[in-house]
Amino acid sequence: MFVVIMGAGRVGYLVAKLLEGDGHDVTVIETDKERAQELSLNINGLVIEGDATDPKTLEEANIKQAHAFAALTGKDDANILACILAKNLNPNVYTALRISNPKNKMIFERVEDLKKYFNFIISPEEIAAEYISRSLANPGFNRVLFPKEGAEIVRFEITPESWVAGKAVRDLNLPRDSLIIAIYDRKGNLTIPSGDTKLPEEGYLIVFAKAGVLEDVKEIFERKKPGPSPS
Structure with missing residues (x-):
């Protein structure tokens, strides 16, 4: 599978490494020049210094051939716009949208007209908050959010x-x-x-x-x- 990732922060980097570890092809788009250069030494895939909210950058990343696109920066507005552009350029691409504000996540899950642009919506902050609150309210349980035992x-x-x-x-x-x-x-x-x-x-x-x-x-x-x- 060929995946294009927007954002080379901690989330984007970990997702890229996990996908490569599973044998998938990955291209990462990152706006920060130094971060892009650093990442190019740590992953096997192509790293593009550019803005994924620019259609030309998405085309440079071969979005039209991509099976999936993940917008994983910490900026909700940029992630939303990039997913919409990716869908317009490749209607068959599977889009994963990271939302930092849980209120925004609820809106995009409920508004039918928006669902066509976003196949998967996740808020790492919401997941972390739920995990912490449950651990505090019910201590003594060992929880695994993403098990790796096959x-x-x-x-x-x-x-x-x-x-x-x-x-x-x-x-x-x-x-x-x-x-x-x-x-x-x-x-x-x-x-x-x-x-x-x-x-x-x-x-x-x-x-x-x-x-x-x-x-x-x-x-x-x-x-x-x-x-x-x-x-």
């Missing part, structure tokens, strides 16, 4: 168009090395599921799965209900 915790959205909507967990035929650990309806009510639990018509769920079966799990939860037969 498994991942993944979130999937459920919509009325989802094939899984309304189905019982036992009828999904999930791969053996995967498990639904939490289900939330559209109001945010949490259910710890059993085999008889029915998925809501709208909401999301959390799945724990080994890396080897993630593609099969993804296919199940992203499958859509068949449309009406042509007359």
Whole structure:
């Protein structure tokens, strides 16, 4: 997979190194000249000194051939604009948007017209705050946010168009090395599921799965209900 990353700060650098470690091709765009030069010595991919909010810079980074684009600077406005430009230049590119202000994250998740530009939205600050608050409120638990033992915790959205909507967990035929650990309806009510639990018509769920079966799990939860037969 070919990924273009905007921002060579701590988050961008770590993401680039992890992707390269997994065998993916990475290009990084960084506005700061010294940081760009430093990064070029530490990653195998191309490092471009430039502004990813400029379409010419994105084209120089081969955004039209990219499978994914991640805007990971600490500036929300720049990240938002860069994702929109990337989608305009390559409608098929998967965009990951970093938002530092959690309030902005809520807006972009809820406004339908904006969702077409952002496939994945994350706020590292919000994740850190939640992790710290839970650890303080309930001490004594060892928590792993991103386990590296060959498994991942993944979130999937459920919509009325989802094939899984309304189905019982036992009828999904999930791969053996995967498990639904939490289900939330559209109001945010949490259910710890059993085999008889029915998925809501709208909401999301959390799945724990080994890396080897993630593609099969993804296919199940992203499958859509068949449309009406042509007359």
